[in-house]
Amino acid sequence: MSGWQNSPAATDYSIDELMVSTLAACFKNGDQACNGMASFIPVAAFMLARMTHAPELVWIASSVGLEPRPERIPASTLEAPLWQDSIMYLDQYTDFWNFVLNGRWITKFCVGAAQLDRYGNANNSVIGSDYHKPRVRLPGTAGLADMCSIGKDLYYWMPNHSPRSLVEKVDFVSGAGFLDGGDSRERLGLGGGPRILVTNLAVMDFEPVSKRMRIKSVHPGVSVDEVQGATGFELLLAEEPVPETRPPSREQVRLIRQQIDPDGMRRHGFR
C-alpha cells in the first residue's frame, strides 16, 4: 500500500485504467459502494480506492457480500467469486433494499448505460420509438430506475463515447437524470442526480442551472473538437481552456494490473 501518495503520473497506461482512477477518486472513506452486473470498471475503482486513499470505503460486492476479499476481479461481477470471504451476505429483500432506499447509506452509485442524453437521462431498455416492437431490446433497467430516483449521486461510465450512445434525447428513460433540465427533477421531488460521466474520451459534468451536460476535462491527447464530434448534441464547456484529465499514477497502474485485475476484465465492453 505504501508509495501511492508520491507516485508520479504514469505515462504507460490505457484508457480503461484512467477511467478506473477517475471513478476511484469519487469514492472516499465513510462512503458505501455497491455494484451490479457487468460492472468491471466500478469494481476496479472501488478496489483501487480501498488500496489507496480510502481504506475505509465500505464495498458491498454485487450488492450481496459485505467487505469481500476476492483474489482478483473474476469473469462476472454478479457471481460468488466476487463476494468471496465476505463478513455478511445481505438478503436483498430485507437488507439491501432497505439500506438503499433508506437514504442514509450507499449515497453514491455508478451507472453504466447504453444511451445517455444531454440531461443525463439513461436508457438500458429499448432502442427505437415503439416500446412494444423495438429495434433493439436491451437487457432492461434492473435496479437503475430505482437508484436514479432515490437521491443518490450518480457517476456514469461509458467505454465507447459516440453519437449513438450520447444522444439528444434517449429513446426510453430507464433511469431519471435531470429529465427535461432546469428544475424538472426537483419538481418531481427527486434529490441527488447525475454528477459526472467518464468516457474513453473525456469527463463531463452538468451545468448547475440548465443541467446541460458540459465538458469538464479531456483525456490526455484528446481535443475538445474530437469530444464534440463524438457526441450527438452540443456540449457546454465547464471552463476555458478545458483542462486535461489527471492520468493515473504509476502506482495506481501497477495495482490495477498486478493485484486488482491481472486478467484484464476491465476492458470488457471497450471497442
Place this chain on the structure above:
Amino acid sequence: MQDKLTTLHAAIDKVSDGDIVALQNMATQAAPMALVRELIRQQKRDLGLVVLVGGMAVDWLAASRCIDRLIGAAVTMEQFGLCQQYRRAVEAGRIRVEEISESVLNARLGAGARNLPYLPTRGAIGTDLIRYDPENLKLLDDPFGGPPVLACRALKPDVALIHAHRADRCGNIQYEPTAMWPDIAIMPKAARQVIVSVEEIVDTEVLRRRPERTILPGFMVDAVVEVPYGAHPTSFYPAYRYDDEMHREWAAAARDDDACAAWLERCVLDPADQRQYLAAAGGAPMLDRIGTSAETA
C-alpha cells in the same frame, strides 16, 4: 405433515397454459433449469414470466414458444451477452414486456404476499416505466404531506418455480448461505402455487439440526422434486459454478434458428431424465469442471 414429494412430470403438470410463472433466476445464477426443461417438454403455451433478472431459462422458453409476455427488471446472460432468442421475439412483437425496476417488483410481490392492493416505492419515479405500465403503476400523493410515491399494484403469480439445496418429503425447504435474492425471499410467498426442485431430499431430522437454514415451510409448498444439479447450467453456490462452456455454446446457437432447434433437441427434448440430461451436457468431465470442492470445504 402432507407428503409433497413427486416427479418432475407430475410437478410441472400443475402448471396450466396461460399461467403467470415466477422464475427464480439471476443472469447466470440459481435458476430452476430442470423445471424449466420440463415446461418445454410438456409444451406449455402462452405463459407469462416474472423474473427479477432472467438468463438462459428465458431464452430457452422464448425459443420454444412457451411464453408470450414477461414482467421483469432485466434479461441478460451478463458476460455471455444478450438472450438472442428472447430479444428477437420481443423485437418481432411475439413477447410483450412489462419492464419494471427491482424495487417496483419487490413492492408488487410484497403486496401480493400480504394481500394488499399495492405497496409504494420511491424508485422509478420520473422514468418511462410508469408511462408504459399505467395498469400497474400510479403516482400517489403522500397522504402525510411528503413528496409523491409510486403505488405498485399487487402481483400474484399463478406459480413460482424454485430450486433449493435440500428439503424433506413434506416440502420444508432449506437454502445454504449464499446470495439471497427476492426470488426466494418474497416471490414464492406471493404465488398461488409453489413448485420446488432440490439437490437432495433428506429426512426431517436433518432439517431440525439447522432450522435457521429453512426458508420455506412445507405448508406453502405444493410439490417438491429431487433433481441433483437441477440449476445446471446456472451456478448454485456453494454446490457448483455456472457452466461457462454451455453458456458459450448456447449463446452461439441462439443466433441461428436451426442451430438453436438442434441444440434444444439434443439437450432439452431428447434426454428423458436428469441423468441423460447431464450426460448430454458433458457428463463427468463437465461436473468436475463446475465443482466447487475448494470453496465448499
